[in-house]
Amino acid sequence: MPEARTRTPRERYRTQVRAEIKEHAWEQIAAAGASALSLNAIAKRMGMSGPALYRYFAGRDELITELIRDAYRSLADTFKEAADAGADLAGLAHALRAWALADPHRYFLVYGTPVPGYHAPEDVTEIAAETMAVILDACAALPSDAPAAPFDAHVDAHRQWADGHPAPAPALHRALVFWTRLHGVLSLELAGHFTGMGFDPALLFAAELDDLSEH
Structure with a gap:
């Protein structure tokens, strides 16, 4: 070379x-x-x-694209490093929370309110897909003897978001629930909506993760 x-x-x-x-x-x-x-x-x-x-x-759009690209690249690398070190789904969740807490503004640039008029280029979408692929790998590795959920058939028929990943329908379902529920907790925490409520957001995050692991 x-x-x-x-x-x-x-x-x-x-x-x-x-x-x-x-x-x-x-x-x-x-x-x-x-x-x-x-x-x-x-x-x-x-x-x-x-x-x-x-x-x-x-222009402004090129600069925003570069910042968003850097943010997605950082998270994708964080997930890859965690997975290479043997992290399971819970380990990935904690890696996600640590990454988000380290720089909330970076987190909200990619997972907050969309920038008006901005459309991510294909390469940025591909980097984001790397992160989801790691989550799907972890979900597919988990044993599942739960009965099929009504949503499983739907997500199996609409799996284009998984970018060709061969995960079975229950793993696709689990990955989506993992992504949406944990981002929901993180977004509320980082935006300060738990302030003054008197509980530890870290324990709420852990409780949500435990609940996800049981299903």
């Missing part, structure tokens, strides 16, 4: 500037949400002109 071409100083500088732009973008998102993202404001913070910054990102 040929060695990777050594990057030039100009290429390294470009990479550094793009990384700095993304850091400022995350700061904006943390302060006012993705809908308020402004390349001109970032340029001002960096002491650049607007046209100069547009040499690094063609």
Whole structure:
């Protein structure tokens, strides 16, 4: 295999500037949400002109796409590392919660309110599918002697979201329930909706996970 071409100083500088732009973008998102993202404001913070910054990102949508791509890549890598280390479905759940708590703004960029007018490109969708594939592997590995649920036949006939994964219908069902219920708890926790209610969100998350493991 040929060695990777050594990057030039100009290429390294470009990479550094793009990384700095993304850091400022995350700061904006943390302060006012993705809908308020402004390349001109970032340029001002960096002491650049607007046209100069547009040499690094063609527009707001390209910058948002890059941030979303990074977020999905981070979660997909987190799941892969957990699975390679032997994590079962419960282990994946705890990896998901740790990832979400580490950076709530990153979590909400991909699992919160969709950015108006934004449509994820195909490669971002493919990265997201990597995460679901790991979940489906874990669900398919679990023994299941429960009777078929009414939803099983439906999900088996509408399995395009599984991207060709051969998991049986009960595993597809379990993966969807795992994904929706745990994201529901995480979204409420990270948005602060449990504040003042007097219980530990971590224990609620664990209880939901226990309930999922019993079915």
